[in-house]
Each structure stands twice: as structure tokens, then as C-alpha cells.
Amino acid sequence: MTTPSALAGIRVLDATQMLAGPICTMRMADLGADVLKIEPPGVGDWTRTHGFANAYINGETTAYLGLNRNKRSVTLNLKQPEGLAAFHELVKTADVFIQNYRVGTAERLGAGYEALSAINPQLVYCSISGYGEDGPYAGRPGQDLVVQGYSGSLFSVGAADDPPMPGALWAADTMTGYQAAVGILSALLARPALGRGQKVSVSMLGVVMDCQAQELTTYLNLGLLPERTRAPFAHAWVTAPYGVYRTADAWMTIAQVRLDTLGEALDDDRLRSFTAWDDGMTHRDEVYDIVSAIMPRRTTAEWMAIFDALGLWCGPVHDYASLAADPHVQETGMIVSMEHPQHGTIRTPAPPLRMSETPPTVRTAPPMLGQHTDEVLTTDLGYDAERIAAMRASGAI
DSSP states (O other): OOOOOTTTTOEEEEEOOTTHHHHHHHHHHHTTOEEEEEEOTTTOSGGGTOOSTTOEETTEEHHHHTTOTTEEEEEOOTTSHHHHHHHHHHHHHOSEEEEOOOTTHHHHHTOSHHHHHHHOTTOEEEEEESSOSSSTTTTSOOOHHHHHHHHTGGGSSBOTTSOOOOOSSOHHHHHHHHHHHHHHHHHHHHHHHHTSOOEEEEEHHHHHHHTTHHHHHHHHHHOOOOOOOSSOBSOTTSOTTOEEEEOSSSEEEEOSOOHHHHHHHHTOHHHHTOOSTTHHHHTHHHHHHHHHHHGGGSOHHHHHHHHHHTTOOEEEOOOHHHHHHOHHHHHTTOEEEEEETTTEEEEEEOOSOOOSSSOOOOOSOOOOTTTTHHHHHHHTTOOOHHHHHHHHHHTOO
16 A cells, blocks of 8 residues: 655755755655756766765765655756746746755756746745845855854853854755654645745744744843853853763763752762752753762663653664664664665654554665656656657767
8 A cells, every 4th residue: 555645746956065954855855755856967966075074985975875865866957048948938837946056056057937927827936044034144045054153052061261152964955854844744735725835934043043932032032141150051041960971881861850850860969959940050060070970870771760760851872883783773763774776775764743543654766867868858847759869969968
């Protein structure tokens, strides 16, 4: 029996690269959308060959392979007239177009909102940018670390003497991708009532600011700035012992917990005396010193058993090897395998959504560059073999 797909019948033309756009379209593909990855001939998505850690499988980056399952690749040269014409014909068949070009590039290519909505008024057009499409920074490239720096968040982590501390997760990119998906799906829901599609614009800086609603509301209304203390807490405004602590054999995280209950776990009378919630801020460095001195006396597993029995918020600090081996990750299927025609078995994180009736599925591995060009031009646009061959010879595909 075929599993029904939530987004079956929705076609997405994906002209994005890097992370924010591809994770948005991969999630829509997981939910059943037909995602056509529009790539320039010859080189394709920049991320195919430029990843991180020099990590390649048969010359293709693990970064690309992790972000592009369930898609089809079509190579089109939008700078070549026949390539642009074919793209415009595909726009007529699409529900969504998404791009993360530099501001102004889409318009120069003939892929701006006005041009595409004139071709297909039902089209939902999504633009992802670093800082929005107007204002002094509109022309600047947006990248996760750079946007983190703009956002103010780097002074919420670490100790007073530390430099600004960026996060290791690609949070700005990933959260922007999810926000784009929310905007696109909302526009699709609104389309029947409006009688047409619309433009959805998402900026990385706007998203990261939105994710700091608590911090920015505090500053904007009270004028308070985060004050990092001597101890390297995980957030300057969250009550102690919020941070990472060494154990006898590894590391553990401890989040916001009642200090008197933590005193029971650690058998420390000074912590038992802290019964007010505000004590965790008033005595931050003292709490850190006490906890960091006691935690190395037991292993992570021993502390986990003690903390869990008292209902304290805590957890081990995994590396990728121990995360992949974690029994919960394995039992709940948080890692999936796909068979790639060139690379063999590829393992990636599973879709994080769970849906009772229309669950996301992993159907195909990330496509090879241009793997579906002939198929799409033949099936969707009715091009014959001779025309396709001529387009390939001219560099249009």
C-alpha cells in the first residue's frame, strides 16, 4: 500500500544552494512535493563540490548529499535564451519557485517575481536573503556565522573573558529554511481564497532576531544587556547551573534545575540552602564552582541515574559517534539509509516530522547533476530527442 503524501501534487522549482533553501525544499520533498532542482549545466549546485572538512564521497560533498534527497535534478542555463525559455515553460507547471540568489540576480536572469507571476499568477514565489530585499545591507551576502554576528547572540554564551561565541549548529540557515517552508505552505493555503499566488520573502537576520524574542524583548523594554560572569555558562541570562560540566569519564549538560534539589543529587549543603529561584542568578559563579568541583567524582552514567531519579534536566554530551550509537536514536529511526546509483548506501538524519496520516518518506537519494533533465523536458514539456540534443550542444542544458 502506497503511503499518502501531504504535499502530493505540489511542484517546486528549487533554484537554491548552500543550506537554508535546500533544507526547506528537502523537507517539502520529504512530504511528497515534486521538487525539481534547477542547476546550471556543468557545475551544478556549488555545494556539490564545496562542502566542509574536505569530506567527499566519489568527489561529491557530504553536505550536498545530506540536503537533497527526494529531489530531481534538471540542468538549465538561464543565461542562454533556450534554457530560459524552457525554465519559463516549467514555471507554468509549478506551484512554488524558491531562490536564494543575491538581491537583484533573479531579476537579471528573468526569474524575478514580476516576470514569473506574469507567466503563472498561481505561483508562490519565495526569496531567501541574508538581510531582506531593501535597506543598506540588501546587497550583502548572508551566511550563517556572519548573520549570527549581526544578531547580538554571540554575547549570550560563555564567560566574561571569552571572545564572542558563535554556535556550532547552522542555526541561522536551518531556522531560515524552516521559516521559508512555513511561509510557502501558508501561501499555498491562502491561494484558493486569493485566487492567485504571492511572494514570500525571508531574511536570515530577521529569523535569528525572531528566535531571540525573549532576549530582545528584555533589552528593548528594560534596557538590560546580557552580563557574562567568570563561569562559562551556556547562556548569560539563564539561571545557574545552566552549562556543561566534566564528569569522571566525559561531559554532561545541566539545565535550569532547583538548586536545593541539585544539592540533594550532589550531596552538598550549600546548594541545599539555595531555595529561591533567583539564587541561581545571584550566586552564579559560586554555583558553578561547587558543581564543577563535584561532578568529576562520578561517571556520566552514574550521574545520569542520580539526576533522572530526581527529575533533573540533564543529559550526556555526545560526539557524533556516540550520538549515532545512542539506543534512543537507533530505536526511533532518527537515521535513515538511501541507495545512491554512484555512491552506494548513504546515511543521513531522518525527517524530524511525524504525521499520523501523511508521514514524510525517504524515497530517493540526492540526484546526480542533471539526472532528470531529459525526463522532465520530455515528459513535462514534450520536447523530442532532437531538440534536447540541440539544447545540450548549445549549452542550454
